[in-house]
Amino acid sequence: AIEALDEDNPVREKLKAMHEKQIDQQIGSIEGDWALLVDMSGSMQHAVEAGRIIAAVLARMVKGTIKMVFFNNNARGLDVSGRDYNWIYAQTALLVAAGGTSIGAGLECIMDNNFKADAIAIITDGAENVHPRFAAVYKEYVKKYDRKVPVYIYQLKGSDKPEHTTYFYNSLREIELVPQVFDLREQKVDMYSVPNLVQSMRVNRYSLVDEIMATPLLSLDQVLA
DSSP states (O other): TTTOOTOOOOOHHHHHHHHHHHHHHTTTBSSSHHHHHHEOTTTTTHHHHHHHHHHHOOOOBBBBOOEEEESSSSSEEEOOTTTOOHHHHHHTTTTTOOOOHHHHHHHHHHHHHTOOSEEEEEEOOOOSSSSSHHHHHHHHHHHHTSOOEEEEEOOOOOOSSHHHHHHHHHHHHTTOOOOOOEETTTSSOOOTTTHHTTTTOOOSSSSHHHHHSSSSOOOOHHHHO
């Protein structure tokens, strides 16, 4: 609705204020420390921007630390805890998508910095074609920290080689890892849509259901009041 209105329409500003208020109500609602792995391989320049947006939303909602790592054949990290979109954009403005795809390199970067993440979010098209592979590094991560953490995947449109994506998801099944996948291949990633996905993320994948079930129901009188 916001994007459908002209810039000078006063209703637009009211809707934006409402949107910000809704996000503010979620501040600190997500527990734990998070690793955000962002694909910056050859065909994934749009993933860099998606990463900035998701990192900015996570930074507002997460209580703990957020390490953002951009990966292709290699990886480079950035602490975005408490930062906003403009700061994140300024730090990443010169990044250019290039090279192959090693999601495992992103997680290796996290491990090399001894960052013990409670959950991992990945922004990618899933076309992993370079070692180290994510599944292999994830097994090392589980062994090192003696725990299996949930993985969330923001699936973007990218590679024209579906066999690479198929291999990636098959490799996760082989290690009995079932990620939560947000399929955004035909969707727009922006500051208005992303919060709805981010606020469903938890360090315990099934705790969101527990939170919903623990929420008391309202009576009809309370609703009408």
